[in-house]
Amino acid sequence: MIDNYSKSELMVCCAAREIKNGEVIFVGIGLPNIAVNLAKRIYVPDIKMIYEAGVFGANPRRLPLSIGDPCLVTDSTSVCSMSDIFMFYLQRGLIDVGFLGGAQIDRFGNINSTVIGNYANPKVRLPGSGGACAISILAKRVIIVTKQSKRSFPERVDFITSPGFLGGGEERESLGIPGKGPEIVVTDLGVYNFDKVTKEMILTSIHPGIEIKRVRENIGWKVKISDNLKTTQKPTENEIKMLRELDPNRIYLK
Amino acid sequence: MENKVMTMKEAIERFVHDGDTLTAEGFTHLIPHAAGHEIIRQRKKDLILCRLTPDIIYDQLIAAGCAKKLVFSWVGNPGVGSLYGIRRAVEKGIPKKVEVDEYCxxxxxxxxxxxxxxxxxxxxxxxxxxxxxxxxxxxxxxxxxxxxxxxxxxxALNPDIAIIHAQRADRNGNTQIWGILGVQKEACFASKRVIVSVEEIVDEDITCSDPNRTLIPGLIVDAVVEEPFGAHPSYVQGYYDRDNEFYIEWKKISQDEKKLQEYFEEWIYGVKNRDEYIKKLGGDKIKKLTPKGNFSKPINYGIYL
Structure with missing residues (x-):
């Protein structure tokens, strides 16, 4: 265990620990990209990383600069068109885990990466869906990694780009959405799971040195806290060593 | 047989018209930047620009006033952040209002x-x-x-014109691509006209020696342009890496309208063609971006008489 780590580093480590060996992971841009690469290097060498640009079974020698980096191609299992990725891998149901981020996440795990404010007249125009909307619908489970603040965790997102549990309960299931939806949300303050019945986000682990008060101040609704609240394990020496090899100039993990 | 080999200037003059629905594809890889610069130099206008990921190439086309509409599914500078040329046009109508049509x-x-x-x-x-x-x-x-x-x-999306960049093609336009394939094949087959720019034009016996690698047949290609380094600042698998310093630099350029105009004057209007652009970029940069070789093992197609 080490004490000298950044918030992003802890988030990435938490997310990496959630992946099971052998799973097929659809990897998104940003922190998810680092988390999955970390997991493959130190915990789960047999996972298959799939990138929407058209790579299955990536084995990058450096941290990919983007999700279309040439290092994803060299030594990969297969390179194919984007239509193959979306139709044959994702829509066919071959993806175990979708790894996503977003500008806003709400109480029921809905993700907004489109606009802040009204769509027709936005306060902030965000990048948009990319692959996320289809991934959130078609991956068997979804892990969300994002920084938490009152603005980024509102009770209801301004725009549902990628559906979580919508209004909660059985709403997602009733639409016939194939994937089971979000399972875990990792933030810089803690880790959340979802209630099996209400589908509401519940704080299940709090990061070292973070008080519940701080979690409450940085979330837009009265969040439920698990009766078995745990304290998140700090990054291990091995995790940090590998992260600093992946991001030597700490561009992504400030 | 009709000669499809021509300069970028001629290809854009002949096949890109004001008001066209245009797709310039390439997912991070093989982005046809040389073609984008030529469209700006020729001051084409009212284009409907389609692309999954409008990145720097469309930021430049839109900031130069070439477009009236953007059809897309993810807009940003990949790995870096926002694209300010597109944001100014969409949010404030500078230099002109651009409509958006958005998908996943x-x-x-x-x-x-x-x-x-x-x-x-x-x-x-x-x-x-x-x-x-x-x-x-x-x-x-x-x-x-x-x-x-x-x-x-x-x-269905059926653009008037598709423009792509590739590693190589023969004079008939049979185009071979390796590395990330994006949606180039789909974009070319969907479009009425196709311009292909390549790192190298090769003899037909090279393309025919490896037909599995031919993604786009000459049948649907109207123009073949030999344009080495034509995808810079994006990359070409096996030829050069992404110029990530430029991607980071672009943020500062596109944020500031004055810097953006200076960039246009210096790197687009101020050069005649891609050759001049590459000379200006300099040998050191090119050397720095060139990867070490890593060749695939040959395969046996056999001869059947």
Missing amino acids: HFGMVCRLVAGASNLPFMILKSYSGSDLPKWNNNIKKITCPYTGKEFYTVP
Whole structure:
């Protein structure tokens, strides 16, 4: 265990620990990209990383600069068109885990990466869906990694780009959405799971040195806290060593 | 046989017209930047620009006033942040108002697959529960005649012109690509006209020696342009790496309208063609971006008499 780590580093480590060996992971841009690469290097060498640009079974020698980096191609299992990725891998149901981020996440795990404010007249125009909307619908489970603040965790997102549990309960299931939806949300303050019945986000682990008060101040609704609240394990020496090899100039993990 | 080999200037003059629906594809890899610069130099206007990921190439085209509409599924400077040329046009109408027509990647892929297959639309298992269909009337629903289940649909996209960059092609336009393939094949088959720029024009016996690698047949290609380093600042697998310093630098340039104009004057209007651009870029930069070789093992196709 080490004490000298950044918030992003802890988030990435938490997310990496959630992946099971052998799973097929659809990897998104940003922190998810680092988390999955970390997991493959130190915990789960047999996972298959799939990138929407058209790579299955990536084995990058450096941290990919983007999700279309040439290092994803060299030594990969297969390179194919984007239509193959979306139709044959994702829509066919071959993806175990979708790894996503977003500008806003709400109480029921809905993700907004489109606009802040009204769509027709936005306060902030965000990048948009990319692959996320289809991934959130078609991956068997979804892990969300994002920084938490009152603005980024509102009770209801301004725009549902990628559906979580919508209004909660059985709403997602009733639409016939194939994937089971979000399972875990990792933030810089803690880790959340979802209630099996209400589908509401519940704080299940709090990061070292973070008080519940701080979690409450940085979330837009009265969040439920698990009766078995745990304290998140700090990054291990091995995790940090590998992260600093992946991001030597700490561009992504400030 | 008709000669398809020409300069970029001629290809853009002949095949790109004001008001065209245009797609310049390439997912991070093989982005046809040389063609983008030539379109700006020729001051084309009112283009409907389609692309899954409008990145620096469309930021430049839109900031230069070439477009009236953007059809897309993810807009940003990949790995870096926002694109300010596009944001100024969409949010403030500078230099002119640009409309947006927005999908998810899977939706854009399906639009091109439908277009390439000469079908009116495509069904897909996306959009359920998302707000995107509420704001885009092109995303509709249909009941499956076999199962009775409902599916979302997207309409075919059939651009007037597709422009792509590739490693190599022969003089007939048979085009070989390796590395990340994006949606180039779908975009070319969906479009009425196709311009291909390549790192190298090779003899037909080279392309025919490895037909599995030919993604786009000359049958649908109108123009072949030899344009080494034509994808810079993006990359070409096996030829050069992405110029990530420029991607980071672009943020500062596109944020500031004065810097943006200076960039246009210096790197687009101030050079005649890609050759001059590369000379200006300099040998050191090119050397720095060139990867070490890593060749695939040959395969045996056999001779059958």
